[in-house]
Amino acid sequence: MSYVNPFLDLCRELRHLQDEAEALGLFAGDRDLLDCPTCGLFEDVTAEGLLITSRQLAHPPLDTGLRFHEGSANTFQCPACSRAISLNHQNHGEAA
Numbered sequence: 001m002s003y004v005n006p007f008l009d010l011c012r013e014l015r016h017l018q019d020e021a022e023a024l025g026l027f028a029g030d031r032d033l034l035d036c037p038t039c040g041l042f043e044d045v046t047a048e049g050l051l052i053t054s055r056q057l058a059h060p061p062l063d064t065g066l067r068f069h070e071g072s073a074n075t076f077q078c079p080a081c082s083r084a085i086s087l088n089h090q091n092h093g094e095a096a
């Protein structure tokens with residue numbers, strides 16, 4: 001009797017959807033939002049689910065158009081001041 005693990009299929013589908021969401025500029029929520037302690041640039045997610053960066057809380061949110069660059073595992077670089085920011089939490093589903 002053949003048996004397909006439905007949970008495994010679900011995980012694969014979720015990963016696929018996360019990749020698609022990132023390609024569209026949507027935030028998949030698979031890591032914490034970044035916040036630069038040096039220049040104050042921070043990531044935010046709009047009501048539409050788009051990942052943006054801003055320097056002030058505003059409604060509607062103001063997008064600077066800048067994006068944090070992912071370097072090595074869990075380390076990102078601020079696009080405004082080049083500070084390296086480490087995420088303490090491990091990304092789910094990624095090898096260390």
Ligand SMILES: [Zn+2]
Pocket residue numbers: 036037038039040041078079080081082083
């Ligand atoms: Zn910065």
